[in-house]
Amino acid sequence: MLERIRIVLIGTSHPGNIGATARAMHNMGLADLALVAPRGESRSAEAISRASGADKILHHAPVYDDLESAVADCRLVVGASARSRTLPWPMLTPRALGERLPAELAEADARVALVFGREDTGLTNAELQRCHAHVHIPTNPDYSSLNLAAAVQVLAYECRLAWLAHQPTDATPEADPAPAMPRDAEAEAAKAAASAEHEAVFGIAWDHPPASHADLERFFDHLERTLIALEFHDPDKPRQLMARLRRLYMRARPDQMEINILRGILSATEKKTATRDPGES
Amino acid sequence: MLERIRIVLIGTSHPGNIGATARAMHNMGLADLALVAPRGESRSAEAISRASGADKILHHAPVYDDLESAVADCRLVVGASARSRTLPWPMLTPRALGERLPAELAEADARVALVFGREDTGLTNAELQRCHAHVHIPTNPDYSSLNLAAAVQVLAYECRLAWLAHQPTDATPEADPAPAMPRDAEAEAAKAAASAEHEAVFGIAWDHPPASHADLERFFDHLERTLIALEFHDPDKPRQLMARLRRLYMRARPDQMEINILRGILSATEKKTATRDPGES
Numbered sequence: 087m088l089e090r091i092r093i094v095l096i097g098t099s100h101p102g103n104i105g106a107t108a109r110a111m112h113n114m115g116l117a118d119l120a121l122v123a124p125r126g127e128s129r130s131a132e133a134i135s136r137a138s139g140a141d142k143i144l145h146h147a148p149v150y151d152d153l154e155s156a157v158a159d160c161r162l163v164v165g166a167s168a169r170s171r172t173l174p175w176p177m178l179t180p181r182a183l184g185e186r187l188p189a190e191l192a193e194a195d196a197r198v199a200l201v202f203g204r205e206d207t208g209l210t211n212a213e214l215q216r217c218h219a220h221v222h223i224p225t226n227p228d229y230s231s232l233n234l235a236a237a238v239q240v241l242a243y244e245c246r247l248a249w250l251a252h253q254p255t256d257a258t259p260e261a262d263p264a265p266a267m268p269r270d271a272e273a274e275a276a277k278a279a280a281s282a283e284h285e286a287v288f289g290i291a292w293d294h295p296p297a298s299h300a301d302l303e304r305f306f307d308h309l310e311r312t313l314i315a316l317e318f319h320d321p322d323k324p325r326q327l328m329a330r331l332r333r334l335y336m337r338a339r340p341d342q343m344e345i346n347i348l349r350g351i352l353s354a355t356e357k358k359t360a361t362r363d364p365g366e367s
Numbered sequence: 368m369l370e371r372i373r374i375v376l377i378g379t380s381h382p383g384n385i386g387a388t389a390r391a392m393h394n395m396g397l398a399d400l401a402l403v404a405p406r407g408e409s410r411s412a413e414a415i416s417r418a419s420g421a422d423k424i425l426h427h428a429p430v431y432d433d434l435e436s437a438v439a440d441c442r443l444v445v446g447a448s449a450r451s452r453t454l455p456w457p458m459l460t461p462r463a464l465g466e467r468l469p470a471e472l473a474e475a476d477a478r479v480a481l482v483f484g485r486e487d488t489g490l491t492n493a494e495l496q497r498c499h500a501h502v503h504i505p506t507n508p509d510y511s512s513l514n515l516a517a518a519v520q521v522l523a524y525e526c527r528l529a530w531l532a533h534q535p536t537d538a539t540p541e542a543d544p545a546p547a548m549p550r551d552a553e554a555e556a557a558k559a560a561a562s563a564e565h566e567a568v569f570g571i572a573w574d575h576p577p578a579s580h581a582d583l584e585r586f587f588d589h590l591e592r593t594l595i596a597l598e599f600h601d602p603d604k605p606r607q608l609m610a611r612l613r614r615l616y617m618r619a620r621p622d623q624m625e626i627n628i629l630r631g632i633l634s635a636t637e638k639k640t641a642t643r644d645p646g647e648s
Binding site: 110250 | 387390391393395419454455462504506512514520521524527528531594597599608615616619620621628631632635636639640
């Protein structure tokens with residue numbers, strides 16, 4: 087889908103912006119760049135430097151004389167506009183644009199163009215009127231001039247999010263989570279199952295399974311004994327001490343390794359206290 | 368809300384990126400930029416040129432020696448990370464980060480820091496471990512190196528969307544958000560929302576405000592000293608002990624009372640250990 091989204095830059099003055107656009111596109115998985123009447127040398131050293139490894143996109147970008155030719159094969163053409171002009175036009179937010187793309191690009195040969203104007207004056211009214219819709223990136227009303235490549239970055243980001251959301255749910259769209267998991271398939275499956283619970287909480291595969299309820303309770307018993315030995319806790323005047331500690335630790339959903347560490351600390355504390363008791367008496 | 372989101376750039380090499388970051392911030396209504404040990408001249412002609420009118424942000428940006436000092440007053444510190452490191456850490460998408468901010472910033476003096484690393488090497492593990500959570504911008508797995516200012520642009524955009532979504536529905540957020548809330552109503556809303564601060568995190572109104580970053584760091588220092596005294600921790604063979612403990616406690620977002628309790632336990636432990644040392648020798 088992403089390869090059929092074309093970024094069209096019209097009348098760009100600064101080659102650095104073309105390079106930075108190529109980089110922003112490549113980062114988000116887009117590859118189809120078209121230039122309309124660029125005003126500088128679009129493949130200058132500065133453009134290539136700012137493309138930072140994405141210069142393949144730059145070198146492949148065709149140059150057209152006008153918008154018409156650049157978007158002739160596109161089914162949907164959306165123009166980036168700072169604000170609505172005199173004549174109201176269908177207006178999309180970047181998010182709404184992204185959400186429309188999977189359906190727009192469902193057919194294998196469907197193409198969509200996102201059109202960006204000049205750094206200084208944007209798109210002309212004639213160009214805007216060649217668009218099916220306009221997209222406006224919400225900006226600070228006191229300072230609305232987005233850098234060209236920054237505007238491309240935001241829209242390309244929304245395109246990528248829409249594409250990721252459209253992947254089958256069993257896919258792993260986020261690149262390469264593999265290193266988080268052990269290689270061995272069986273261990274991997276077990277670990278995946280174990281970490282699923284933490285994943286819901288933390289949004290990431292976890293390295294150790296969550297501690298069981300019984301592990302947690304043993305930890306709280308151990309903690310309370312230790313706090314009594316430290317004379318920090320008086321069970322006859324409990325205040326809310328144990329309740330507050332329970333709330334803190336349970337909120338964190340400790341994993342098995344973390345509980346082992348916490349219990350190790352408690353044992354070390356008990357040992358220091360115990361071995362020194364005779365010395366004290 | 369947006370004015371209390373701090374963008375922290377660590378060890379930036381290219382002043383142009385600092386300028387472009389200032390522009391991206393100003394476009395999205397952010398204003399609080401902090402620089403940690405920039406490697407170039409952060410207010411160079413190139414930086415000012417790339418800031419393109421947003422150079423006020425650049426000139427006001429304080430320069431710090433380390434991350435600690437730059438985020439000491441922040442309650443939530445989120446580090447931008449290309450991918451999860453060896454030790455998994457709570458991970459947010461840019462969108463989930465944005466959605467959390469209105470509640471995180473409900474209290475009038477609450478601040479959040481978004482931390483960005485060096486152009487070449489990102490954030491160090493030590494820096495990442497000072498963050499409550501990491502945020503990862505989804506990128507093309509074949510080409511994941513986002514330009515620094517482009518990464519700031521994407522996160523600042525999500526911050527702005529979250530802020531716009533949080534405005535009263537009868538407002539017209541796109542045009543001129545300033546008058547959307549009269550001053551009185553704004554103060555009242557902030558007050559009412561203050562109890563909701565932890566609510567996004569814990570799903571319930573909370574009894575104590577969250578501990579600041581500085582409070583947390585003092586706790587971690589104290590914890591490490593105590594673990595060394597207990598001979599549980601050897602700084603020469605750290606394994607991942609402190610990293611795992613940091614991850615556990617930062618995940619729980621301790622409130623001020625909880626940090627007081629934890630430090631009280633550490634003091635009680637130190638006292639027992641110290642008073643018995645002479646008896647042992």
